[in-house]
Amino acid sequence: MKLYYSKNSNPRLAVAVARYLKSPVEFVAANPQNPAHKEAFKALNPNALVPVFEESGKTLWEADAIACRLSAIAKSDFWRVGDQQPDMIRWISRATHHLNRAADPLYFFRVVWPMFTKDAPPQEKLDDGLKDFVRHAPVLEQHLAKRTWLVGDRVSYADFRAATFLPYAQEAQIPLADFPNMQR
Ligand SMILES: N[C@@H](CCC(=O)N[C@@H](CS)C(=O)NCC(=O)O)C(=O)O
Structure with missing residues (x-):
């Protein structure tokens, strides 16, 4: 079993899950958007994106x-x-459609973009991302005020999904310190 990954947000999440579950996978570093690999990688994922999990040839x-x-x-x-x-x-749905969607431009334009260009990132996208993050985070913050985990009394994938961009909070200037329960 193989897990193709890069250091970017979603593959990083899949790697975190595999490590947490002690999954018996071989971790394979991939660069699916590199023109030299893109066409071949589409055989694994037609979107040419990671993560990809390979098991018994599927x-x-x-x-x-x-x-x-x-x-x-x-x-x-x-x-x-x-x-x-x-x-x-x-x-999971709340994170995907709201919190992570808000954090994504903060992550992309402050963490990924500078690796490829010295151009200034589009300020309105950063402003919109911050405004949306600050709008959506309080729901999660209040839910976590009285509990340790999002669901029940143990960690679940919802905690991992909601935290997709939080490891990058400092670099992406996501105002995590304003939300201490989420930070915890
Ligand atoms: N919805 C997909 C998103 C996959 C995706 O966008 N992957 C990006 C990284 S976040 C990618 O493969 N980028 C090229 C790379 O990392 O080399 C998922 O949750 O797995």
Whole structure:
């Protein structure tokens, strides 16, 4: 079993999941957007993106799907399957469509963009990202005020998904210090 990754946000998340679950995967560093590799990589993922999980000659892409599969292989409830599943999906969805969407331009234009250009990042995208992050974060912050984990009394994939961009908070200037429960 192989997990193709790069150091960027979603593959990093998949690697964090695999490490947490002690998944028996071989980690394969990939550069799928490099013109020299792109066409060949499309055989693994037609989007030419990572993460990609390869198992018995079949590939699975999208970090959420990979987390689901790795949790099943580990026979873990990290990916909830019982009564708590709708709650977990709620927080995954909330993170994907709101919090992470807001944090994405802060991450992209402050962490990724400077690797490729010295041009100034578009200020309006940074302003919009910050405004949206500050608008969406309080819901998560308040939910975590009375609990340790987003779902039930143990860590689940929802915690990992909601934290996709938080490891980059300092560099991306995501105002995490204003949200101490999220920071914790
Ligand atoms: N929705 C996909 C997003 C995948 C994606 O956008 N991957 C980006 C990194 S975040 C990528 O492969 N970029 C090229 C690279 O990292 O080399 C997921 O959650 O897995």
